[in-house]
Amino acid sequence: MIELAYKIAKQLTLHLLPRSTTSTPTGSAITKHQTPTTLQFTITLSLIPLTMFLLKTWRSTAFGLYGYLNFTKSSFLEHSKKFKAEDMQIKIEGKNCIVTGANSGIGYATAEGLASRGATVYMVCRSKERGEAALSEIQLATGNKNVYLEVCDLSSLRDIKALGSRLSEKDIPVHVLVNNAGVLEHNRTTTSEGYELNFAVNVLGTYTMTESLLPLLEKAAPDSRVITVSSGGMYAVPLTNDMQFNDGKFTGTEQYSRNKRVQVALTEKWSEMYGQKGIGFYSMHPGWAETPGVAKSLPGFAKSFEGKLRTREEGADTVIWLALQPKEKLVPGAFYFDRAEAPKHLLSTVTGSHSAIDSMLEELRSMSGISS
Numbered sequence: 001m002i003e004l005a006y007k008i009a010k011q012l013t014l015h016l017l018p019r020s021t022t023s024t025p026t027g028s029a030i031t032k033h034q035t036p037t038t039l040q041f042t043i044t045l046s047l048i049p050l051t052m053f054l055l056k057t058w059r060s061t062a063f064g065l066y067g068y069l070n071f072t073k074s075s076f077l078e079h080s081k082k083f084k085a086e087d088m089q090i091k092i093e094g095k096n097c098i099v100t101g102a103n104s105g106i107g108y109a110t111a112e113g114l115a116s117r118g119a120t121v122y123m124v125c126r127s128k129e130r131g132e133a134a135l136s137e138i139q140l141a142t143g144n145k146n147v148y149l150e151v152c153d154l155s156s157l158r159d160i161k162a163l164g165s166r167l168s169e170k171d172i173p174v175h176v177l178v179n180n181a182g183v184l185e186h187n188r189t190t191t192s193e194g195y196e197l198n199f200a201v202n203v204l205g206t207y208t209m210t211e212s213l214l215p216l217l218e219k220a221a222p223d224s225r226v227i228t229v230s231s232g233g234m235y236a237v238p239l240t241n242d243m244q245f246n247d248g249k250f251t252g253t254e255q256y257s258r259n260k261r262v263q264v265a266l267t268e269k270w271s272e273m274y275g276q277k278g279i280g281f282y283s284m285h286p287g288w289a290e291t292p293g294v295a296k297s298l299p300g301f302a303k304s305f306e307g308k309l310r311t312r313e314e315g316a317d318t319v320i321w322l323a324l325q326p327k328e329k330l331v332p333g334a335f336y337f338d339r340a341e342a343p344k345h346l347l348s349t350v351t352g353s354h355s356a357i358d359s360m361l362e363e364l365r366s367m368s369g370i371s372s
Contacts, residue, residue, distance in 0.1 A: 031327070062346045065233055070337075074306045074315075079338040085340070090324040096172050097323065100124040100154060100209065101181030102344040103134040105291030106229060109316035110178055111147070112138045114323060116348070120146040124163065124181070126153045154181045154205035155191050157368060164212030164313050173220035174213055176323045179206045179228040179263075184251035184297035188245075195367070196244040198252065202259035203243060207266065208368045214274065221278025226270065226320050228283045235346045236259035243363070252297075264335055264344055266356040269361060271333030275323035280327045284336040289315030 016215045046324040069075065097114045101107035102123035115121045117139050123138075125131030129147045133309075139147050168175070184203050188295070189197040195204060210226055218225040245255045265281040274281070288294075290309035293301045321339045322330065336339045365371060 003072075020211060031269060033047060054262065062235070067288065067345055070271040071232055071309045071310075072305065073314065074308065076287055076310050076314045076338065079318075079340075080092050087321060088324065090323065092175070094120070095175040095223075096120045096122070096126060097176040097178065098122045098150075098167075098174055098213070099178040099182060100152075103130040105119075105293055105312050106286050106289060106315045106319065107178070107180040109137050109312040110180060110319045112141060113313075113316060114176070115139075115144040115193055115348075116142040117320075117324070118144065119176070120194065120291065122148050122150050124150045124152050124153070126181075126214040153202040154209070155183070155195075156199060157193055157204070157208055159195055160205060160208045161170070161212060164209075167213065171219075172216065172218040173224070175220040175224050177210065177213055177217065177224075177226045178323070179209060179226065180319070181205065182231075182256075182259075182293070183227070184252055184256040184293070186297070187252045198255045198259055199244050202256065203212055203262050203266075204364060204367055206263060207364045208370060210270065211368065211370045214279075217279050218277055222327070224246055224278065224354045225280035225282065226267075227319055227321070228263050228281075229319060230263045230267075230283045230285055231257070231260040232285045232287070232337075233257035234264055237261050239265050239360075240288055241356055241360060251260070262357075262360065264296070265357040266361075267335070268354060275332050280330060281333055282322050282330060282336060283334075284318050285342065286310070286315035286318065291315065294353070 008129055012276050038101070085337060093112070095118075097111075097120060098117045099107055099111045099114070102111040102121075102318040103125040107123075110121050111121050111134075121138075121144075123131060123135055128149070128151045131151060135147055135149050139145055150163055150166070172339055183198055185197045191197055191200045193200070206228060210228075217226065233253070234257055237254065240258055243258070243262065245251075245258070264283045267281045270279075287310045288308075290302065290304060291312055294309070318339055322336060331341050335344045342363045
């Protein structure tokens with residue numbers, strides 16, 4: 001469709017051929033000796049913007065319909081009929097798990113779920129106060145005292161690198177890294193380090209955290225894995241090199257969707273780059289869950305779907321499932337939803353869009369100052 005539209009869009013000319021006369025002074029009459037001429041008006045219409053608008057609308061509509069049919073609480077209950085209870089009864093004592101954004105929502109449910117199965121859990125939280133409160137609750141609920149707090153602002157490269165250094169000093173093998181922390185800021189906000197905030201947390205922060213912990217993940221190989229919590233919102237957009245949304249009018253929700261698309265593409269690339277080192281890389285979508293983040297960032301959406309959203313535990317279900325399963329059961333670099341591999345694209349028009357990730361990876365390396 002795009003190829004055809006581009007061919008048509010190269011130039012569409014409409015020739016309007018009204019009968020007219022040669023120009024004469026104002027008020028002059030046309031004589032029979034004056035030869036009528038034709039004035040040709042050429043209007044050039046480009047279909048490219050229209051085509052892009054239609055594709056964008058098409059993607060958004062497809063995502064909305066697909067989400068309504070699959071991402072709600074009722075869909076989880078339906079999908080869960082095929083779940084195997086034994087998949088979640090695996091104990092992981094002695095394994096070290098790091099969960100970012102762990103003081104609330106899906107991150108909290110993930111940390112609690114891993115702790116309840118015996119894991120040593122490091123909760124990475126921006127707020128020391130909220131992190132300590134969540135840690136106490138999880139320890140009390142699970143009886144697991146091997147739950148620790150690491151304070152880190154995931155929008156700050158300095159903070160992330162400092163965390164990486166602290167964990168490296170502990171010299172602990174990291175069996176599971178869950179990149180869960182995320183933000184959806186509607187207004188363009190720039191961090192103290194000069195990056196657009198959504199991008200800084202969702203993309204640059206995720207990249208820097210993962211790359212910083214690679215040596216510790218290698219220590220736990222071949223059982224180590226990285227699970228990145230993406231979003232179905234990525235279905236609405238293709239991959240774009242404009243990671244900080246410098247072109248066009250900034251829209252927070254679109255930037256969030258772009259960020260989540262990058263996370264899925266990064267997961268593919270990481271799997272390709274580091275899979276031979278015994279590290280598994282997977283991305284997933286939790287469905288539409290009722291979390292503090294959703295209530296704050298998308299209040300209208302939360303209100304419209306009141307009673308229809310998944311619980312935080314249901315949203316975290318696939319994260320925990322991915323952390324527990326033998327890697328032989330999982331597809332390297334795959335995108336998961338409700339304990340099953342899911343498509344990365346809803347429309348054939350955006351397949352292959354991840355080819356841009358190589359140049360984006362170089363840019364992320366430069367920004368982070370981490371060489372792979």
